[in-house]
Amino acid sequence: MAKRSVNSSKDAFAKLEGLGKGMINEINSGETPTFSASLRSKGNVFYDESVGYIRLGDKMEERRFVNVGQARKFMQTVAIANKCKKFLSEGAHTSIRGLFYQLKFTLGEDLDEELFSEQSESNPLVEDLEVSLELKREDLNLNTDRKGVVAGPLVLKDKFGGDETEIDCTKQGRSGWMIPSDVDNGMDFVSVDADYVLVVEKDAMWQRLNEDKFWRKENCILITPKGQSSRGCRRLIKRLANKKLPVYVFTDCDAWGWYIYWAIKTGSMNLAYLANDIATPEARFVGVTMQDIKDYDFLGSLTIRAKDVDIKRAEEMLGYEWISRHKEWVDELKTVLSTKKKIEQDALQGPRLSFVGEYLREKISKKKFLP
Amino acid sequence: MAKRSVNSSKDAFAKLEGLGKGMINEINSGETPTFSASLRSKGNVFYDESVGYIRLGDKMEERRFVNVGQARKFMQTVAIANKCKKFLSEGAHTSIRGLFYQLKFTLGEDLDEELFSEQSESNPLVEDLEVSLELKREDLNLNTDRKGVVAGPLVLKDKFGGDETEIDCTKQGRSGWMIPSDVDNGMDFVSVDADYVLVVEKDAMWQRLNEDKFWRKENCILITPKGQSSRGCRRLIKRLANKKLPVYVFTDCDAWGWYIYWAIKTGSMNLAYLANDIATPEARFVGVTMQDIKDYDFLGSLTIRAKDVDIKRAEEMLGYEWISRHKEWVDELKTVLSTKKKIEQDALQGPRLSFVGEYLREKISKKKFLP
Numbered sequence: 001m002a003k004r005s006v007n008s009s010k011d012a013f014a015k016l017e018g019l020g021k022g023m024i025n026e027i028n029s030g031e032t033p034t035f036s037a038s039l040r041s042k043g044n045v046f047y048d049e050s051v052g053y054i055r056l057g058d059k060m061e062e063r064r065f066v067n068v069g070q071a072r073k074f075m076q077t078v079a080i081a082n083k084c085k086k087f088l089s090e091g092a093h094t095s096i097r098g099l100f101y102q103l104k105f106t107l108g109e110d111l112d113e114e115l116f117s118e119q120s121e122s123n124p125l126v127e128d129l130e131v132s133l134e135l136k137r138e139d140l141n142l143n144t145d146r147k148g149v150v151a152g153p154l155v156l157k158d159k160f161g162g163d164e165t166e167i168d169c170t171k172q173g174r175s176g177w178m179i180p181s182d183v184d185n186g187m188d189f190v191s192v193d194a195d196y197v198l199v200v201e202k203d204a205m206w207q208r209l210n211e212d213k214f215w216r217k218e219n220c221i222l223i224t225p226k227g228q229s230s231r232g233c234r235r236l237i238k239r240l241a242n243k244k245l246p247v248y249v250f251t252d253c254d255a256w257g258w259y260i261y262w263a264i265k266t267g268s269m270n271l272a273y274l275a276n277d278i279a280t281p282e283a284r285f286v287g288v289t290m291q292d293i294k295d296y297d298f299l300g301s302l303t304i305r306a307k308d309v310d311i312k313r314a315e316e317m318l319g320y321e322w323i324s325r326h327k328e329w330v331d332e333l334k335t336v337l338s339t340k341k342k343i344e345q346d347a348l349q350g351p352r353l354s355f356v357g358e359y360l361r362e363k364i365s366k367k368k369f370l371p
Numbered sequence: 372m373a374k375r376s377v378n379s380s381k382d383a384f385a386k387l388e389g390l391g392k393g394m395i396n397e398i399n400s401g402e403t404p405t406f407s408a409s410l411r412s413k414g415n416v417f418y419d420e421s422v423g424y425i426r427l428g429d430k431m432e433e434r435r436f437v438n439v440g441q442a443r444k445f446m447q448t449v450a451i452a453n454k455c456k457k458f459l460s461e462g463a464h465t466s467i468r469g470l471f472y473q474l475k476f477t478l479g480e481d482l483d484e485e486l487f488s489e490q491s492e493s494n495p496l497v498e499d500l501e502v503s504l505e506l507k508r509e510d511l512n513l514n515t516d517r518k519g520v521v522a523g524p525l526v527l528k529d530k531f532g533g534d535e536t537e538i539d540c541t542k543q544g545r546s547g548w549m550i551p552s553d554v555d556n557g558m559d560f561v562s563v564d565a566d567y568v569l570v571v572e573k574d575a576m577w578q579r580l581n582e583d584k585f586w587r588k589e590n591c592i593l594i595t596p597k598g599q600s601s602r603g604c605r606r607l608i609k610r611l612a613n614k615k616l617p618v619y620v621f622t623d624c625d626a627w628g629w630y631i632y633w634a635i636k637t638g639s640m641n642l643a644y645l646a647n648d649i650a651t652p653e654a655r656f657v658g659v660t661m662q663d664i665k666d667y668d669f670l671g672s673l674t675i676r677a678k679d680v681d682i683k684r685a686e687e688m689l690g691y692e693w694i695s696r697h698k699e700w701v702d703e704l705k706t707v708l709s710t711k712k713k714i715e716q717d718a719l720q721g722p723r724l725s726f727v728g729e730y731l732r733e734k735i736s737k738k739k740f741l742p
Contacts, residue, residue, distance in 0.1 A: 090724065093582055095575035098720040101673055105721030143578055149549065158544030161582040165544035173529030173536035174557075175549040178520065181578075182545075204466035207514055207552075211464055211532040302472055349469040350476030353461065 012139045016085040019133065023078070033065040035077055037132035038273065045272045047322040052281025053267045054322070056131070076115060077125050079103055084129070087141040093182075095143050096126055131273045138182040138231070148225045148233035149176035149206060152215035153193040154240075159186035166190065169221070176210060179223075183236045189243070194221045197240050198286075198360070201227065201251040201260055205345050205356060214357050218364075221245070228260055231271070234278035237264060241280045248364060253288035254306055254342035255313035255333065261285050266322050284369035286360065288343050290335040296359070302347040306340045326371045383510045387456040390504065394449070404436040406448055408503035409644065416643045418693040423652025424638045425693070427502070447486060448496050450474055455500070458512040464553075466514050467497055502644045509553035509602070519596045519604035520547035520577060523586035524564040525611075530557035537561065540592070547581060550594075554607045560614070565592045568611045569657075569731070572598065572622035572631055576716050576727060585728050589735075592616070599631055602642070605649035608635060612651045619735060624659035625677055625713035626685035626704065632656050637693050655740035657731065659714050661706040667730070673718040677711045699741050 023033040038044065039059040047054050065074045083102055087094065094102070100119040116122055130137050138144060154169040169177050180187075198220050200206045206224035209215070215222040221240060225233045241247050249264060251257030267279035293299045306314075314336045317323050324330055336342065348356040363369075394404040409415065410430040419426050436445045454473055458465065465473070471490040487493055501508050509515065525540040540548050551558075569591050571577045577595035580586070586593040592611060596604045612618050620635060622628030638650035664670045677685075685707045688694050695701055707713065719727040734740075 087724070092724045094579060094720055094724050095717070097575060097715070097717045098579065098724065101715075101718045101721045102724075104673060105669060143575065146546075146574070158546075160545040161584055163544065163584075165542050167544060167546075171536050173534065173538060174531040174551045174553075175517075175529075175538075178546040178549045180545045203517070204468060204514060208465060208469065213532055213534075298476060302475060344468070344472075346466070346468045347472045349465060350472045353458070353463045353465050353469065353473075 012133070012135050012141075013085060013088045015133045015135060016081050016088070016140075019081055020078075020085075033074070034062055035074060035128075035132065036060050036062040037128045040127065040131065040273055042269070045269050047266065047320075049322075051276075053265075053275040053279035054269055054272045055267070055275045056272050072115075073125065076103075076121065077128055079115060080122060080125050081129060084140040084142065091141075093141045093143050096123055096137070099126070099142060127273065136184075136231075136235075136274060136277060138235075139185060143181040144231045146179060146181045146232050147227075147230040148179040148223060148236075149203065150179055150221060150223045150236065151176040151210050152221035153191070153219060154221050155190040155192075157188045157190050159188075170216070174207070174210070176206070176222075179230070179233050179236055181230075181232045183232050183239060189239070192221075192240065192243050192245070193219075194240075194245060195219045196246040196248060196364070197221045197223060197237060198364075199229075199237060199247065199249045199264065199283075200224045200345070201249075201257050202345060205250070208349065208353065208356055209360075212354055212357050214360070217357075218361065225260065225264075229264055231274070231278060234264060234267075234280070237283075238278050238280050241282055247280050247283040248286040248369065249283055250286050250345060250360065251288070252342065252344045253290060253292065254310040254344075255317055255336060256310055257288075257345075258285070258329075258332070259313055259317065262317070262320075262323060284371065286363050286369055288345055288348070289370065290332050290339075290341075290343075292343065298350055299343055299347060302350050303339075303341040303343050306336060306342040310342055311337065311340065328370050332370070383504070383506050383512075384456060384459045386504045386506060387452050387459070387511075390452055391449075391456075404445070405433055406445060406499075406503065407431050407433040408499045411498065411502065411644055413640070416640050418637065418691075420693075422647075424636075424646040424650035425640055425643045426638070426646045427643050443486075444496065447474075447492065448499060450486060451493060451496050452500060455511040455513065462512075464512045464514050467494055467508070470497070470513060498644065507555075507602075507606075507645060507648060510556060514552040515602045517550060517552045517603050518598075518601040519550040519594065519607075520574065521550055521592060521594045521607065522547040522581050523592035524562070524590060525592050526561040526563075528559040528561050530559075541587070545578070545581070547577070547593075550601070550604050550607055552601075552603045554603050554610060560610070563592075563611065563614050563616070564590075565611075565616060566590045567617040567619060567735070568592045568594060568608060569735075570600075570608060570618065570620045570635065570654075571595045571716070572620075572628050573716060576621075579720065579724065579727055580731075583725055583728050585731070588728075589732065596631065596635075600635055602645070602649060605635060605638075605651075608654075609649050609651050612653055618651050618654040619657040619740065620654055621657050621716060621731065622659070623713065623715045624661060624663065625681040625715075626688055626707060627681055628659075628716075629656070629700075629703070630684055630688065633688070633691075633694060655742065657734050657740055659716055659719070660741065661703050661710075661712075661714075663714065669721055670714055670718060673721050674710075674712040674714050677707060677713040681713055682708065682711065697742050703741070 026033045038056045039061045044057040044059040063070045063074050100122050103116045156167045158165045203224050203226045249261040265283040267275035314333045318333050397404045409427045410432045415428040415430040434441045434445050471493050474487045527538040529536045574595050574597045620632040636654040638646035685704045
């Protein structure tokens with residue numbers, strides 16, 4: 001799989017045009033128009049040790065206009081490509097829900113048959129386009145759900161809707177700067193003067209550290225994905241890692257939280273087609289770990305019972321080769337399964353509200369990380 | 372019920388101290404320490420037409436230290452009040468989860484018996500304190516879940532964690548300013564130069580309008596609660612309404628969306644104790660309505676089937692006197708029940724991405740509101 005280009009709304013238009021022109025050429029030379037993309041089914045998804053993330057293999061799928069079973073999907077894909085080209089030329093963004101209603105509206109006028117009846121039809125075709133054109137949907141002016149917040153020594157320039165705004169993430173008060181869907185197009189790093197990036201699972205913990213100005217004292221960039229990270233949040237972390245900043249992840253001590261770390265580090269199976277853009281294999285895990293119960297006495301009395309989903313997720317994670325190759329993680333996961341306990345990162349506020357910062361400072365300075 | 376004071380972290384400390392001193396006085400004069408608060412059970416919650424929101428009635432509940440059935444709760448309440456006093460004197464915030472771990476940690480050291488085993492024990496006691504002291508938990512340095520975004524001609528001064536930051540909501544680029552948990556303490560309005568407030572249910576729609584600079588063209592403050600509104604978001608809307616700005620709410624055309632409007636307008640039953648702070652009875656509904664299908668031809672083909680939850684919620688809403696007293700709303704709800712259809716606000720992007728702005732402009736300029 002070729003490296004996908006980024007920061008490329010500019011190129012996206014040309015790529016869409018190329019797709020259409022290619023099809024016209026095929027028709028003109030008496031060939032069947034075809035559309036091909038990497039296969040995204042489970043059999044074509046694997047962990048690639050050489051790059052350190054989960055990516056798509058080389059299997060391709062081809063859609064042919066003259067195939068009765070594929071003609072509808074083919075037409076739908078072309079209709080979506082056409083809409084995205086329009087959004088790009090208008091310089092306007094929408095969601096995949098907005099795209100769906102545009103498709104339903106326009107085609108309802110021109111065709112007897114409804115080309116799209118459910119959004120579940122258009123969503124996978126958007127992914128097809130992303131994979132085929134080697135672009136993110138964000139480059140096609142399609143917004144994804146945004147989630148996550150950042151504070152710290154990072155200044156960005158946001159060119160958007162005709163305005164140009166400088167965003168200084170040291171001047172965002174109690175709120176922080178909300179991470180948008182697209183952190184590439186029209187979004188430049190003006191300065192990144194930090195020593196590392198700290199990713200904190202929970203917003204409540206992020207607010208605690210933000211209030212204590214942890215990012216200023218430690219000269220770090222403080223991010224919370226607010227649970228599982230959005231595409232935009234993973235992409236921002238990746239862009240910061242590309243600036244040679246170490247990335248440390250801090251989650252609950254349970255398989256659910258740890259999986260948030262692994263999704264940032266190696267990507268995830270359903271976003272394998274984007275891994276090159278959003279996986280950060282260099283990320284390291286700073287806590288919370290089962291080992292911490294031995295190192296911090298008070299945590300013993302603040303453990304809680306692991307939920308069924310935590311146990312199930314822990315069992316699954318032991319089956320992932322990219323996790324089970326690390327003895328430290330096998331030990332951690334097996335401890336969860338044998339003790340059926342978990343520790344929330346919030347528990348680090350037990351002794352005093354500021355303790356969570358002391359804990360992080362100690363572990364980071366002593367490089368007590370898991371791989 | 373007395374009007375609760377706001378912007379009162381400063382007063383909160385004195386109130387907590389007063390609570391403790393009152394108890395000591397009771398003990399010293401040979402009386403039983405008592406703790407009293409408005410009853411929050413269903414029988415004491417009602418819609419008050421004179422104020423236009425759902426509030427608590429006059430029934431009180433009293434907790435007595437010497438009552439065997441109440442002693443544990445009494446001690447727990449005192450422990451929580453004590454912790455909050457500490458947070459206020461330290462000038463540090465945490466979540467109710469952080470509070471729970473502090474309680475678990477400290478009391479675990481001093482007592483043989485565990486005073487708190489589950490957070491479900493401490494949460495309702497925090498509400499007791501809010502009601503009894505006529506304060507919001509935000510005034511006790513307890514953060515609530517934050518959600519929602521704002522852009523437009525609003526400038527705030529955020530005094531937080533030793534910093535003072537000016538937040539200009541016209542300079543927030545694609546992201547907007549994230550509405551925090553507490554929009555009162557240390558949060559001053561520097562200027563509010565808008566003609567009205569527009570509250571948009573969905574973040575995707577908010578982003579669409581933000582990109583088109585709807586707030587600049589219409590000189591309005593553009594807010595999305597991102598679905599059901601958080602306490603902080605409702606409180607911000609209320610503060611803006613107190614500045615005499617009209618508030619218009621724009622949601623999906625289904626009972627789920629409409630209920631988001633009603634929660635902003637009249638408050639909700641489980642937050643009846645906060646209604647005076649967070650309900651905005653002056654709010655008006657701008658759309659989407661079933662009537663719109665008649666006024667905008669294209670919407671007919673873009674309706675979708677109402678879900679079971681929409682139908683159930685519509686039936687419930689017809690039973691609420693504060694809604695069913697409005698003939699317009701009864702008609703709307705009955706149309707949902709008879710047609711079993713709904714319209715998403717996203718559907719207004721059907722004809723063109725910018726149509727949603729045209730729709731709002733027309734309805735607002737012609738004052739086509741529902742009460």
